[in-house]
Amino acid sequence: MEPIYLDYAATTPVRPEVREAMLPLLGETFGNPSSVHRWGRDAKLKLEEARARIAALLGARPTEIIFTRGGTESDNLAILGRSRHQRGAPVVCSAIEHRAVLKAARAAAEEGAPLHLLPVDQDGVVVVDALDEVLEPKPAVVSVMWANNEVGAVQPIRELAERSAGARVVFHSDAVQAFGKLHIRVDEVPVDLLSISAHKIGGPKGVGALYVRKGVRLEPLIHGGGHERGLRAGTEDVAGAVGFAVAAELAHREREEQCERLGRLRDRLQAALVERVPDLVVNAAGAERLPTILNVSVPGANNEMLLVLLDLEGIAASSGSACSSGGVDPSHVLTTMGLPAEVAGPSVRLSLGRETTEREIDQVIEIFPPLMERLRTMSGV
């Protein structure tokens, strides 16, 4: 059996159209966009076109799009950039944010910002009313991801953004996982800052963007030549920006159709696994979820061996564990959702993408249950 990739939430293959579009920027259009001469102007043109195209998809102005080197950097810029602009003001974020937000928030706390974490319910959805308690004294930023990357739970962003706006508090959303899958427009929802990333939607790794609503002030993290309106110094990655724009447009164009197709596949996979794996737990089942993510727990199976076994059998998936050398701390997201360790531990995230086929889902439905059976039997030994 050909190995099956079900880790699209981690990253996606670069699309051929994206690669095509990037090549000239890795070839004859090599200029530095800041240069006065024609090489510079040609590159600058491409950069600004890319910026405008991405802005259009979001309903933003081009001047409101800042290119960064990825989603993590965008998150750091949003959190620390805001916190350093209003030193001492609290930072608020949900307890289930990606580590890029949580760690940046902790860094802000080290610099003197009181940190408040918004709780979530058992389906991984932020408790909106909890926000009201932390809007005074005014935080430097409130950050809640558009949809959670581990379990897929879609957050009540409109509600949260509106309440923040009402209190005149800057609202940031990490939309790295949701962009290209959900309808996201900053002219419809009053978010002030939005993080997005290219490699989650068929673009290259190493490029992302932060939407910064006009009027919102930030301290830059990377200092230097004043690029990106003084918010992100460094000679721009024009090839990356162009790739990002092409990937974003394609994703946008195909969004509804792909989401409908993948949602169906995901639901079929979920139903089959629930039927065939006794006591399987579907995490965040009660929430509205991204159509591409299925996070399940297999109580009784050894945490650590779950992914290893799947990999050996040709299924690529992931889980929420931390540590670069292979640790087994259960996902902070599942733990915050209230799952006991024996359920949070043996969890796996299967995520679908454009290239996922019916046949692959059929194969996973065949292979997964007996593997879990074996794992459970051996785990008790």
Place this chain on the structure above:
Amino acid sequence: MKRTVLVAMSGGVDSSVAAALLVEQGHRVIGATMKTFCYSEVDGPTQTCCGLDGIMDARAVADRLGIPHYVFDVERDFTRDVIDDFVDEYAAGRTPNPCVRCNGNTKFRDLLKRGRMLGCDAIATGHYARMGEDEFGNPVLLRGVDRQKDQAYFLWGLPTELLPRLLFPLGELTKPEVRERARALGLTTAEKPESQEICFVPTGNYVDVLEARLGSDHAALTPGPLVSTSGERIGTHDGYARYTVGQRRGIGGGHGRRLYVIGARPETREVVVGTLEETYRRELSVGDLNWLASPAREGDVVEVQIRHRAEAATARVVDATGERVTLCFHEPQRAVAPGQSAVFFSGDVVLGGGRIERDA
């Protein structure tokens, strides 16, 4: 017979070649490195064996061999089974052998448990030892052919039920042959120096681990009386856990002869020193026994190895209960250290072993 084998890869040349040989032999091989403690807390170059560099090296070798490689986190169990024991033993005035504890607990048993979940029916390591069969076809553990490198001494603690599932690809080779193989295979680890240190002692000084775990004001690490074998106080030592039985100690101050550590008495914090002659003993008892063959009985004459780099010596079993065996050696043995392993051999066959106990 082709098997699905999980091979423990430390990143060193031995386990690298072991994995390569298994692949050559046609087995389905999966490589694994066991993470025994968390590197993020270690400054400076990480040790060989289970440090982060070890993992990277093991991964590189696995990639070269075309086999999958995973990292297993055994930190919690390893801390409990090996590190805690290490610290407790020193606190009790004994000299532990953590590699023996690891082999008897983490390295083999936990590895096999994980291996079985992955569909493996055997596990392998780069130890210089061999598996054989007795006349009834039961698996027996044997010394490796390279007498200098033989590591059978460290394996006495293996649970017997594991024996049918063990493979030791290096047992028939010498160390120079293994390095040669590594070079021939183009393995990045061919010239890597041996791991001399204990894997969980990042500084190379075991006392640092004791200080961290016991506190530097613990009785084992603070000064106490240095006494002669007749009980006379002759000086002060700086913590009984810092000394090993047999260690020479120059005291000066008129004794005129060299003094050697005979033992420690944690109850009184004394370290007993004596002459070279006084470090020799004929009798010792061995507890915490593990038998891979039938247990020794009273009256048996056995070959016992009490140090890694030593020949086995002949001894008579003067008493054997289920819990301990008391031995009387034909020749007096030097510097018998409580806590160290006493391993019983019959020729090359490992019969079993245990831990040397302190004299009453």
